[in-house]
Amino acid sequence: MKPVSDLCLEIQGLKKSFGFKPILRGIDLELYRGQRMALMGANGTGKTTFLRILAGLTKPSAGVVCVNGLDIVQNAQQVRRLVGFVAHQPYLYEELTALENLLFFGKMYTVIDAQERAIYLLRRVGLEKKARERVTTLSRGQVQRLSLARALLHMPQLLLLDEPDTGLDQEGHELIEAVLAEHIAQSGTALFTTHQPERALKLGDSIVLLQGGRIAFQQRTAGLELDSLQLSYTEAVSL
Amino acid sequence: MMIFLEQVMAILWKDVRYELRSKQMWTGMGLFAILVLVIFNFAFDLRVDNKAAVAPGALWVAFVFASMLGLGRTIAAEREKGSMDRLLLCPVDRKAIYLAKLLGNMLFIGVVEIVALPIFAALFDIPLFVGVFLPVVLLGTLGIAAVGTLFSAMAAATRARELLLPILVFPLIVPIVIGAVRVTGSLMVPTANEPPWLGLIAAFDIIFLSVSMLTFEYVVEE
Numbered sequence: 001m002k003p004v005s006d007l008c009l010e011i012q013g014l015k016k017s018f019g020f021k022p023i024l025r026g027i028d029l030e031l032y033r034g035q036r037m038a039l040m041g042a043n044g045t046g047k048t049t050f051l052r053i054l055a056g057l058t059k060p061s062a063g064v065v066c067v068n069g070l071d072i073v074q075n076a077q078q079v080r081r082l083v084g085f086v087a088h089q090p091y092l093y094e095e096l097t098a099l100e101n102l103l104f105f106g107k108m109y110t111v112i113d114a115q116e117r118a119i120y121l122l123r124r125v126g127l128e129k130k131a132r133e134r135v136t137t138l139s140r141g142q143v144q145r146l147s148l149a150r151a152l153l154h155m156p157q158l159l160l161l162d163e164p165d166t167g168l169d170q171e172g173h174e175l176i177e178a179v180l181a182e183h184i185a186q187s188g189t190a191l192f193t194t195h196q197p198e199r200a201l202k203l204g205d206s207i208v209l210l211q212g213g214r215i216a217f218q219q220r221t222a223g224l225e226l227d228s229l230q231l232s233y234t235e236a237v238s239l
Numbered sequence: 240m241m242i243f244l245e246q247v248m249a250i251l252w253k254d255v256r257y258e259l260r261s262k263q264m265w266t267g268m269g270l271f272a273i274l275v276l277v278i279f280n281f282a283f284d285l286r287v288d289n290k291a292a293v294a295p296g297a298l299w300v301a302f303v304f305a306s307m308l309g310l311g312r313t314i315a316a317e318r319e320k321g322s323m324d325r326l327l328l329c330p331v332d333r334k335a336i337y338l339a340k341l342l343g344n345m346l347f348i349g350v351v352e353i354v355a356l357p358i359f360a361a362l363f364d365i366p367l368f369v370g371v372f373l374p375v376v377l378l379g380t381l382g383i384a385a386v387g388t389l390f391s392a393m394a395a396a397t398r399a400r401e402l403l404l405p406i407l408v409f410p411l412i413v414p415i416v417i418g419a420v421r422v423t424g425s426l427m428v429p430t431a432n433e434p435p436w437l438g439l440i441a442a443f444d445i446i447f448l449s450v451s452m453l454t455f456e457y458v459v460e461e
Contacts, residue, residue, distance in 0.1 A: 057324050058461050080330040091325040093253065095260045100253075107249035108329035110242055134260075 006032045007069070008158055008189040009054070014063035016049055016213075023049045025213035026063070031191060033157075034184055038204030038221075039193045042237040045210040047193045048088065051160045054191070055085040067158055081109065084156030086164050090147040094136040098127055098146050101135060102153055109154035121149035125175060140167035148179060159183050161192035165199065177203060197229045211236045246331050250339030254313060255346065264312045264347055268305045272355040275301035280362040294363040295423035299416050301355060302348070303383060307405050309347045310387035313340050314395040323392075323459050333456035337388060341451075344384040352376060365427060371437060375422045378440045382415035382447055383408075389451040392458045414443050 009031035016024040023046040031037055041047050052058040053065060056076050065072040067079045085091075092101050099118055106114025122128045125145040130138060138146065144167045151159065164176050180190055180203055194200050200207050201221050209217035209232060217232050258264055279297035283289075317323050317340075326336055356376075360367045390407040394400040418436040425433050 055328060057327060077330045077332075080328065085328060087324075089324065091328060093257060093325070095257045096253065100256070104249060104253050105329065107245060108326070108331050110245075 006034075008033045008035075008067065009191070010064075010066045010069075012064045014050075014053070014065060015061045016046070016053060016058065017061045023213055024053075024060075027213075027215055029208065029215070029218075031158075031189055033187045033189055036180060036184055036190045036192070036203060036205045038200035038207045039191060039210065040195065040197070040200055040207060040233055040236075041193075041210035041216075046213045047210055048162055050210070051085065051087070051162050051191070051193065054158070054160055055083050055087075056080045057085075081154065082157040083160060084151035084154065084158070085160045085162075086144075086147050086151045087162045088166070090135075090143045090150075092135045092143065092146060092150065095134060097132050097134050098122060098138070099131040101146065102149060105150050105153055111154050114153075117153060118149075121152055122146075124152075124179070125149045126171075141169055141172055144168055145172065145175065148176070152179070152183075155186075157188060159188060159190040159192075161190065163193050163195070165194065165196070173199075197233050198226060201226055201229060209233065209236050243332055243335050246335045247339045247342070250326070250331075250336060251342050251346075254339065254343040258347065264309050265350055268309045268347065268351045269354045271308055272301045272305035272351050273358055275304055276355060276359050276362055290363060290365070291424055291428040294359075294365055294427065295420045297363070298355075298359050298423060299379070299420050301359070302352060302379070303409075303412070303416060305351050305355070306344075306348050306380075306383050306387060307408065309351070310344055310384070310391045310408070311394070311400060311404050313343050313347070314388070314391045317395075323395075327460060333459060334452050336459070337452055337455035340392075341384055341388045341448075344388050345380055348380050348384060352380065370426045371422065372426055375419055375426075375437060375440070378437065378444055379415055379419035382440060382444045383412050385444060385447040385451050386411045389455060389458060392455065411447075415440055418443075 007030060009029065011027055011029040014024055014027040015022065027050070039047050039050065049058060053060050054067070054072070056072060056079055059073060067082050070079050070082070072079050093104070096104065099122065102118035102121065103114055106118060111117055119128070119131070122131050125148055127142060127145055127149070130142060135143060135146065144164070148164065165173055168176065183190055192203065201224065204221050206218065206220045207224070207229065208215055216236055276297060279293070279300070283293045317326065356367055359365070387408050391404055394403040394407060397403055418440040421433065422436045
């Protein structure tokens with residue numbers, strides 16, 4: 001049992017509905033600093049909605065969500081400063097260059113030494129040669145890398161990654177692994193979604209399986225066999 | 240406060256740079272305003288005695304219609320490819336987003352006005368820069384942009400945004416347009432005992448600006 005002061009994410013009874021359609025039906029979860037959690041589940045089980053709530057883009061219908069002890073609804077602006085989000089959409093401006101995008105978001109997050117940080121991150125994600133090229137000229141994988149740099153720009157405490165492997169090649173997959181490891185080494189916390197059990201096992205300390213808007217399965221990855229996870233995942237997806 | 244202003248300027252800079260590169264808005268708005276003025280010029284029999292009655296209306300119709308084209312774009316461009324979430328994800332005061340979009344819209348409309356006004360003066364044979372003409376244009380533009388920025392954010396979330404925006408905005412800006420037309424007309428042919436139209440436009444601007452700034456957050460956030 002870790003001390004409460006290490007608690008990064010605390011969720012109690014989280015529910016979300018769109019109109020009369022319930023998406024999340026009551027989620028309780030705790031995530032401590034330095035932990036990486038994989039979120040799995042079939043399409044439409046609420047993974048993206050769940051991450052959007054944590055990123056402050058969608059308000060919960062019920063329940064309490066706290067990041068570093070700050071309520072996500074009451075302290076929305078402070079929480080946004082603590083969260084970095086790589087979503088399905090890259091959240092970049094296509095007519096601006098890679099560097100201009102990072103400098104713009106640097107101002108939005110009031111990053112000190114934004115220029116240096118932006119250049120460092122472009123180098124880190126392998127886009128230093130593309131710094132002055134417009135996003136519209138970049139490939140899908142390069143846009144995903146830039147999106148990762150944007151999410152890391154303000155050194156967030158909680159990193160949210162919605163299927164971060166999308167569009168990335170093998171080198172890109174390794175980049176995600178390395179970036180996650182660096183983030184965790186700096187006492188950061190990460191929550192990512194994936195449909196690949198082997199990636200969940202490789203990248204996560206623990207795995208949560210969502211099914212019908214509820215947590216159907218939660219387990220630490222240490223000692224968890226791939227076959228067993230694949231079986232649980234296949235069962236959940238086929239329901 | 241400094242951070243607030245820096246963020247406003249950063250969003251404005253981004254929008255201007257974006258527009259300069261895509262050139263989607265200014266060209267369309269400018270051409271549209273000029274076309275309206277030309278059509279009005281040929282559609283009406285502009286003699287000396289009825290010029291003052293037609294010209295101010297033609298000018299403000301051109302400004303309002305051209306503004307509608309541009310107002311839809313600033314927020315719509317934000318909604319495309321990742322929606323407003325790009326900005327809403329950031330710890331930015333929503334009032335800063337509104338103010339930046341408002342200033343951007345005023346700038347875009349202002350550029351169109353700078354292009355259209357000399358053409359208006361030449362076509363209708365009317366001298367510009369008399370009396371309070373520039374303050375009227377400025378205050379009128381502010382009113383149109385203040386309402387338009389709020390409602391374009393509202394309309395941008397719908398499929399029928401091009402249709403919805405004028406339906407929402409036109410009724411609200413009627414007092415501003417009436418005031419602006421009357422002041423512009425009185426500058427051409429001075430009339431006695433005119434109500435304080437300029438003050439009325441300024442009052443509407445303050446009301447629209449205040450209400451829009453306070454409600455923008457609820458419009459853009461889920």
